[in-house]
Each structure stands twice: as structure tokens, then as C-alpha cells.
Amino acid sequence: MNLTQLTVFREVMETGSISQTARKLNRTQPAISLALKNLEKSLGLTLFERKGRRLVPVPEAHYLLAETTGILDRLSTISNTMEGLIKGHSGSLNIATMPGPSAFLFPRFISQSVGENPEIRITLSTRSSPQIMELAGTQNIDFGFADFEYSVGREPQYSAELIRADCxxxxxxxxxxxxxxxxxxxxxxxxxxxxxxxxxxxxxxxxxxxxxxxxxxxxxxxxxxxxxxxxxxxxxxxxxxxxxxxxxxxxxxxxxxxxxxxxxxxxPLRYEYALLEPDHRPPSQLALKIKAGWKAEVLKMLEGVKANPRAKNFAEAEGKQS
The missing domain is CATH 3.40.190.10 (Periplasmic binding protein-like II)
Structure with a gap:
């Protein structure tokens, strides 16, 4: 028994016809007949009696239909959920940002990005920049937005994309x-x-x-x-x-x-922002989408106030710093 056979069975139960099932599933009639025959063989049960051109299900077929419908509907739900996760249309996000942007700019961006989508759950925390770096380093957030400080001593456990702009x-x-x-x-x-x-x-x-x-x-x-x-x-x-x-x-x-x-x-006096992402917590597609969108939004706003923004990754900035 396999999913193709169950799909064919459910369609035959609904249409009562091999030919209609073939058209609906975009398959040939011999392929539909073979799938149905193999299903009956695996069950050791004849599921339909022929009445002219129609197939009439036996009583046991109605029980199998209820079970099949539950299985196929559940698989459809899983498929839709995974599609939403892959496209960044569903999932959960845990984000930390420093106090300034968290007052208005960042919540506005998040609300516009997510819209009325009930499949996305957001946890937005306001923290100081050192706290955000600590959260990213301990892998406790999906990403953070902070003032950037060069770490001294231990190797940071996060990656950073930096944005520099004029004060x-x-x-x-x-x-x-x-x-x-x-x-x-x-x-x-x-x-x-x-x-x-x-x-x-x-x-x-x-x-x-x-x-x-x-x-x-x-x-x-x-x-x-x-x-x-x-x-x-x-x-x-x-x-x-x-x-x-x-x-x-x-x-x-x-x-x-x-x-x-x-x-x-x-x-120019340059200010430095950082988008921080944990090194050992693989990002979801939703996190990647929101993080990239926020970076683009920040650059757009900084261009809007003529702050001459420039984006760099941490390695490039560290090399220049040293």
C-alpha cells in the first residue's frame, strides 16, 4: 500500500469511474486500474464491484475511505506547513534589538513584513547591545540588531553584518x-x-x-x-x-x-550597527527573510537621511580595525 494507491482509491470512491479518476489525476486509465488492482492485492480484498461502467464500493471500502482521507489530509497539511516554512510565510522568531529602533522603526517593519499572518509568531525583546551580543553568542535568539562593539579576548560565537553611517x-x-x-x-x-x-x-x-x-x-x-x-x-x-x-x-x-x-x-563621525546571528543555531527561512528585509530597510532609511551608509561583514571590518 502506498500514497499513490490511496490517492487513486479516494478519487475512485468519489467519482465511481476509472476514466473520470484518470482525467482528474492526469493519468492514463490503465495506470489507474493497475494502482487500484495493486491496492486490492496488498489488502487481500476486492474493494469494488462493477455495475455496468460504474464501480460500486463494498462496505469495507467506506471504512478504508475514512482512514485514507485522514492520512491524505494530514499529509496535505504537512506539505502546506513545510511550504510556508520554506517560503518564510510561517514559523516563529525570537529577535532582540537595542532600545532606539525598538521604540518604533523595528516594530513597524516587523508588523508590515508579517502583516496579518497568523502563522508567524514573534518575540521581540529590547536589550542593551552587550546583552544582545551575549544572547547571540549563547545561541538564544534568531538574530539581533545592536550597536557594534569589538570583542576583546574570547572568540565571539556569532557572525555580524555591520552597517556604518554618518552621525x-x-x-x-x-x-x-x-x-x-x-x-x-x-x-x-x-x-x-x-x-x-x-x-x-x-x-x-x-x-x-x-x-x-x-x-x-x-x-x-x-x-x-x-x-x-x-x-x-x-x-x-x-x-x-x-x-x-x-x-x-x-x-x-x-x-x-x-x-x-x-x-x-x-x-564624518561614523556610527556602527550590527546584525548579529548565532554561529551554532542554523537560521530558519523566516529568520533569513526578516533579517535581510531589515538590513535593506535600515540602508534605505539611512540613505533617506543622507547618512552615507556602507555595509560590511565582521571579517572585513575587523581587518580594517586591526
């Missing part, structure tokens, strides 16, 4: 700095500044930039991530050097009601 200086539109076409670090000498916590790698980079320019860095507002700094900038309390996705978020959400201008730097 901007967020200033109150009433400030004289807002009228500048570009800024230098020296232009911010002694200016009240909003920034991230002192231990954040980007904040350390900013302080080095000020030191190299012999400029005074004057921190007046400190936040965990960039978006909460925007209200302080719009009120004129400080300026802030922000990553380009914050600029994209402000363009989309208009948190400042148009009161903040984003000015590029004459000598």
Missing part, C-alpha cells in the same frame, strides 16, 4: 548652529551637550573626538539611548551628537514638532 548633531532650530551646513567638533567647544552614559563605547568615542580637537566637552544631560535626548534638544537645553537612525525616527515621528535640526559633520 549628526541635533540642535535646537533657534540655535545659530542650526543654520550651519556642517559642523566640526570645535564648533561644540563648551556647548551644553546631551549624550549617553560615560561607559557606552560611542560616548567614549565622542570624548576622544573632543580631546583630539582640544575642545571642552560639557555634558548636561545623560540618557540610556538617543531618543530621550530629543526633547532636551528641542527645548534648547543642549545639543547632542546622535546616531542616524535617531534622525530617521525623528523624521518619521516628529517628536520635537519640527523644533530640532540635524546638522552633519564636516569630518
Amino acid at each position: 549628526f548633531c541635533a540642535v535646537d532650530r533657534e540655535s545659530p548652529l542650526a543654520s550651519c551646513t556642517s559642523l566640526t567638533i570645535s564648533d561644540l567647544d563648551g556647548v551644553p551637550m546631551g549624550g549617553l552614559h560615560a561607559t557606552h563605547p560611542f560616548q567614549k568615542k565622542i570624548r576622544r573626538e573632543f580631546q583630539d580637537a582640544c575642545a571642552d566637552y560639557n555634558p548636561t544631560v545623560t540618557c540610556q539611548y538617543f531618543l530621550p535626548l530629543i526633547p532636551f534638544v528641542s527645548s534648547g537645553q543642549c545639543c547632542s551628537i546622535v546616531d542616524p537612525l535617531t534622525v530617521a525616527t525623528e523624521h518619521e515621528m516628529n517628536l520635537s514638532n519640527g523644533k530640532v535640526a540635524f546638522v552633519p559633520f564636516k569630518e
Whole structure:
């Protein structure tokens, strides 16, 4: 007994005809007759009696039909499920992203990508970048999106695709700095500044930039991530050097009601994002699809704010870093 024989049997039960079954299954009549004969032989039972040109099932055939229908319907369900998994139309995702994009940009992308598909289940966590790297390294997420930090010491257990883009200086539109076409670090000498916590790698980079320019860095507002700094900038309390996705978020959400201008730097300050994928957890087709879509979305948004984005893999970036 095999699936071809059961498929033929079910169609003959429904049509009562070898010829109609052959047409429906796009097979020859001899092939249908042979499949039915072999099924009867394997069962040791005649399933049909001939009444003229029609085949009349014996009582036992009705029991076999119920069992056959259950088997074939289950196989059809499995086939559809696997097709959905292969095409990325179903499955589950566990994703972690840093606080800034997780506030709006990333959930919007995920919701638009998934739509109303009930076959996709999403777990989206907001974590700090070091936590996301740890989750990727311990194989506990499908992928993550984070600020990138070069690991020191142990070999990372994840792969990384990096996106580098230009930072901007967020200033109150009433400030004289807002009228500048570009800024230098020296232009911010002694200016009240909003920034991230002192231990954040980007904040350390900013302080080095000020030191190299012999400029005074004057921190007046400190936040965990960039978006909460925007209200302080719009009120004129400080300026802030922000990553380009914050600029994209402000363009989309208009948190400042148009009161903040984003000015590029004459000598670009580059920000580095990372798409992190565990090394020892093979990605699903759904994860590959969403990850590639998010990368394309990020590059598109960064192009939209003229942040000059460039994508690299970790090996290329590490070689350049060293």
C-alpha cells in the first residue's frame, strides 16, 4: 500500500469511474486500474464491484475511505506547513534589538513584513547591545540588531553584518548652529551637550573626538539611548551628537514638532550597527527573510537621511580595525 494507491482509491470512491479518476489525476486509465488492482492485492480484498461502467464500493471500502482521507489530509497539511516554512510565510522568531529602533522603526517593519499572518509568531525583546551580543553568542535568539562593539579576548560565537553611517548633531532650530551646513567638533567647544552614559563605547568615542580637537566637552544631560535626548534638544537645553537612525525616527515621528535640526559633520563621525546571528543555531527561512528585509530597510532609511551608509561583514571590518 502506498500514497499513490490511496490517492487513486479516494478519487475512485468519489467519482465511481476509472476514466473520470484518470482525467482528474492526469493519468492514463490503465495506470489507474493497475494502482487500484495493486491496492486490492496488498489488502487481500476486492474493494469494488462493477455495475455496468460504474464501480460500486463494498462496505469495507467506506471504512478504508475514512482512514485514507485522514492520512491524505494530514499529509496535505504537512506539505502546506513545510511550504510556508520554506517560503518564510510561517514559523516563529525570537529577535532582540537595542532600545532606539525598538521604540518604533523595528516594530513597524516587523508588523508590515508579517502583516496579518497568523502563522508567524514573534518575540521581540529590547536589550542593551552587550546583552544582545551575549544572547547571540549563547545561541538564544534568531538574530539581533545592536550597536557594534569589538570583542576583546574570547572568540565571539556569532557572525555580524555591520552597517556604518554618518552621525549628526541635533540642535535646537533657534540655535545659530542650526543654520550651519556642517559642523566640526570645535564648533561644540563648551556647548551644553546631551549624550549617553560615560561607559557606552560611542560616548567614549565622542570624548576622544573632543580631546583630539582640544575642545571642552560639557555634558548636561545623560540618557540610556538617543531618543530621550530629543526633547532636551528641542527645548534648547543642549545639543547632542546622535546616531542616524535617531534622525530617521525623528523624521518619521516628529517628536520635537519640527523644533530640532540635524546638522552633519564636516569630518564624518561614523556610527556602527550590527546584525548579529548565532554561529551554532542554523537560521530558519523566516529568520533569513526578516533579517535581510531589515538590513535593506535600515540602508534605505539611512540613505533617506543622507547618512552615507556602507555595509560590511565582521571579517572585513575587523581587518580594517586591526
